[in-house]
Amino acid sequence: MxxxxxxxxxxxxxxxxxxxxxxxxxxxxxxxxxxxxxxxxxxxxxxxxxxxxxxxxxxxxxxxxxxxxxxxxxxxxxxxxxxxxxxxxxxxxxxxxxxxxxxxxxxxxxxxxxxxxxxxxxxxxMVQGLTAHHLVRQAEPASKTVLINAAAGGVGSLLIQMAKRAGAKRVIAAASSEHKLALARDLGADAGVDYTQPNWSAQVRDATGGAGPDIIYESAGGDVTRTSLELLAPSGRIVLFGALNTRDPGLNMAQLQNLISSNQSLAGFSLPPLLAAGGVKADLATLFGLAERGELTxxxxxxxxxxxxxxxxxxxxxxxxxxxxxxxx
Known part of the structure; x- marks a missing residue:
């Protein structure tokens, strides 16, 4: 073969x-x-x-x-x-x-x-669908303002829709081009920000009324990770996942001190350990059904x-x- x-x-x-x-x-x-x-x-x-x-x-x-x-x-x-x-x-x-x-x-x-x-x-x-499915379970977006980085990717595009289905108050998509942001808006994002532009953090603050996102699903890595942490609202939660976040994010002591003083949470996410307890077939059946019925693009x-x-x-x-x-x- x-x-x-x-x-x-x-x-x-x-x-x-x-x-x-x-x-x-x-x-x-x-x-x-x-x-x-x-x-x-x-x-x-x-x-x-x-x-x-x-x-x-x-x-x-x-x-x-x-x-x-x-x-x-x-x-x-x-x-x-x-x-x-x-x-x-x-x-x-x-x-x-x-x-x-x-x-x-x-x-x-x-x-x-x-x-x-x-x-x-x-x-x-499978990889992307289950990841998005479990991310929404791990950091529940109901009634919260959410920032999704790499929003037009396999996981991000599904996360937009799942966060909205789960009752997110506002979903902000961040991506690297206007084409990608247009796709994100079509999927239900309330606002879009190009994180290759120098003023992207100010745009996120404007989109959140100055408060910052309550939850950030972050997979872009590097400078995007560091800036995202600075954008996080007090008592907010940033979830790091994906291959690009397996490297040193370069967080400094001032950022970590701010994390502590603002009661924020920095969480990691890995899919395989969450699958060990079973339920994979049921979760996939749910995702397959949503897609077949046109409820998930x-x-x-x-x-x-x-x-x-x-x-x-x-x-x-x-x-x-x-x-x-x-x-x-």
Whole structure:
């Protein structure tokens, strides 16, 4: 079968199309014919050996897939051949293998797809959808003013909608271009701010009547993280998540002292530990249902043929993309 393999760490050209043996489903497993595989920013860091633990090479990246059941291993009777399904591999502790034509996985981790839900949409609701879903649970936005950074990305675009659904008083979107902010407004944001502009913090203050946001969902990293902390309202909460916030934010003592004196909270967020207690299938069923009924919009960042995985990574690293980028084997 066709797959994308990393043999050496480096740039996008290290994503090499190759032929590997087609997996056979073992007892209890389901063989999935992949129709869409998600591309995530942390995978660009994996490719460069800049993300957490060093992956063992060679590796096939990819942690989320959607497709059809190709074959069933012995005792895997919950599904039928041809059935439309999704597999959040990461929820099963599997952090590779998705950039391929076929994936074999334990049937316990396979989720049925609604008939009307496109494979590409299902993929966008796994890493990004579950992240947004749990962020709103962890920092409840009801009756609060919320700032969402990277608001046109896969997580941010869903967070806008989920925060509004959860009763946020006001949602301010921050992104890197007017095009992205227009998309954010279309999704329900009450105001938009370009955080590449030098006066963006003043614009956020104006949008909050000078009070600052009560909750900031922050994934942009670097200077955006530091400025966001300065914008936070007294007793407010900033939640850091995403690959770009795994590096030193460079917070100084004055900022930390202000955090203490203002009764503010600086919280971290990581999705995998929250999935260990179960409920993944129920959460995905909720997200899939909302999207199928048109109550949750998924932004597409583009679909790339599997062989063009390098171009997909380049698009994601350019920071010009919006929504979710997928590979289509």
């Amino acid at each position: 066709k797959a994308i393999q990393i043999n050496r760490f480096g740039g996008p050209d290290m994503l090499v199309p190759t032929n590997v043996a087609k997996p056979l489903p073992r007892p209890g497993e389901v063989l999935i014919r992949v129709r869409a595989a998600g591309v995530n920013f942390f995978e660009t860091l994996q490719r460069q050996n800049r993300y957490g633990a060093t992956p063992v090479l060679p590796m096939i990246p990819g942690v989320e897939i959607a497709g059809t059941v190709e074959a069933l291993g012995e005792a895997a009777q919950d599904f039928q051949r041809g059935e439309r399904v999704a597999v959040p591999l990461f929820a099963a502790g599997i952090f590779s293998g998705g950039y391929a034509e076929y994936v074999a996985v334990d049937a316990a981790h396979v989720v049925a797809l609604p008939r009307g839900l496109p494979f590409e949409t299902a993929v966008a609701l 998924v932004l597409s960042g583009g679909s790339f043929p599997l062989e063009q995985a390098a171009a997909a990574h380049e698009a994601l690293e350019s920071r010009r993309s919006v929504g979710k980028i997928v590979l289509v084997p």
